[in-house]
Amino acid sequence: MSGLSDSLVIARRNLIRMSRIPEMILFGVIQPVMFVVLFSFVFGGSMTVGGTTDPVVYREFLMAGIFAQTVTFATAGAGAGIADDMHKGLIDRFRSLPMARGAVLTGRTLADLVQTALTVVVLTIVALLVGWRIHEGVPKALGAFGLLLLLGYAFSWIGALIGLSVRTPEAATSGGLIWLFPVTFISIAFVDSAQMASWLQPIAEWNPFSATVQACRVLFGNPGVSTSEAWPMQHPVWASILWSVLIVVVFRTLSVRKYRRADG
């Protein structure tokens, strides 16, 4: 199947590029580490999780949120990378070659997935250093990491569509980031939805992002698991998988269609 092999050739190309611009990877890693440190030590003592304001409990609660936020930031990278590609002569070369149409985009999202995985590894080490632990065994924890990477992969397709829709890579970077703030904050990532205004609660609980955060807390055995009656909060693993697959299907279809029609 040429689709897969072409995608792998393009993924390889993007990984080589990333390795030659190491500062991009470095910033990608520093950002979530900074969030961990800021949230744990600035908010740590003032947040109530499971009826206690113990900062250690908050740190354990926080990590699933930070992990999920980190993987979604791949959106901005994918968007900027694709916007950059679309405005260079190289895209004409790709479009004039007998290669699979979606491969330029799939290759980019796969490369971003590798980068995201790398960031998650570093972040896990930092998390262990600040006192976060897994309590349900390694297989479940690996399942949680799998859900996180799937979420990151799904979000990179949203980034791809943004990258194809804007005129400059700079616009793709900021456009790829701003909407992530409401998505990641109107969720159960940093605060229990029970503490939110009642009209916000259902939004936070049905947020695709929250499903993965909840699933991670359950699988890691971390405190602060939401007790909401909402279906995604009761079945977070299934909700996380369904949301991510749905996002991939929808945004991949839209992106590939847009790429094919890009009569630049």
Added chain:
Amino acid sequence: MPGAIYAEGLVKTFGDVRALDGVDLDVPEGTVLGLLGPNGAGKTTTVRVLTTLLRPDSGKAVVAGIDVLRHPDEVRRSIGLSGQFAAVDEYLTGRENLRMVGQLYQMKAKAAKVRAEELLERFNLGDAADRTAKTYSGGMRRRLDLAAALVVSPPVMFMDEPTTGLDPRNRLQLWGIIQELVAAGTTLLLTTQYLEEADHLAHDICVVDHGKVIARGTSDQLKARTGGERVEVVVHERDRITTAREVLAGFGKGETTVEKHTRKLTVPVSGGAKLLAEVIRELDGRGIEIDDIGLRRPTLDDVFISLTGHAAERRAEERAEAAAGPEVKGRKAARKEAAK
């Protein structure tokens, strides 16, 4: 039988700009067609349609015997494209670029590797093979781009302004490579702004403007329509124009034209450099001081003026548009798009 590249009535509009307005082409197998025209004439749009990058609004295109609109994927297997902006990944090395393109042409990894080595050698990039393309000079990038277009030795090649922006040495080198290709039987469509380049490389030339082919023929035929070489003189003092005109009339094959405000006289001649020396001696003998003198050959502007009479007016319009600023930006963007 239609040629290796065949187009009939290609039309493409961008907003209210008609980038292609009924372009017909027929390039016999193994020959070179030069598409000559100024920026925005529709050269690049034509190439983009023929290389499957752009769908025309109407018209028919056949490349290497395959219908471009119905079977774009099959056409892509038989063509190579080399553009004005070197289409290589600047963070990849020369070798990595060529291997990637080979694999995307569906070659096996090993075959792509072997082919990359051959091309690096042939295009004199062996020493730079492991440096990223970012570090290459303009000429090297253009060679790498051309090498990428030749990975599968396609029977039909498209080159969009392959030498624009290159220095004379690199231009000559690229011309040499192109001539080798054609000698080996490749059919080539080449766009250029330089008459000299079309003259040197192309069997046939199509002059395009406003999305239409306004003249076609061999370079000799086109030059014959434009007039041959001529002598241009700029005299130092305005009151010597009349005398200078008398001198030139003695050498000219046709009427002498005078631009009073620039003190420039132009007369068609035949006889080349030898004649130029005689003109200088004669002017000197009459004590006419000159600021500039030269033998001029027909330029693209000349071809344009003789074919359409609107080259100068077009330039003026473009300048006005550039000066007018934001309110015409939409149209400008559309034209830019058309020029791409």
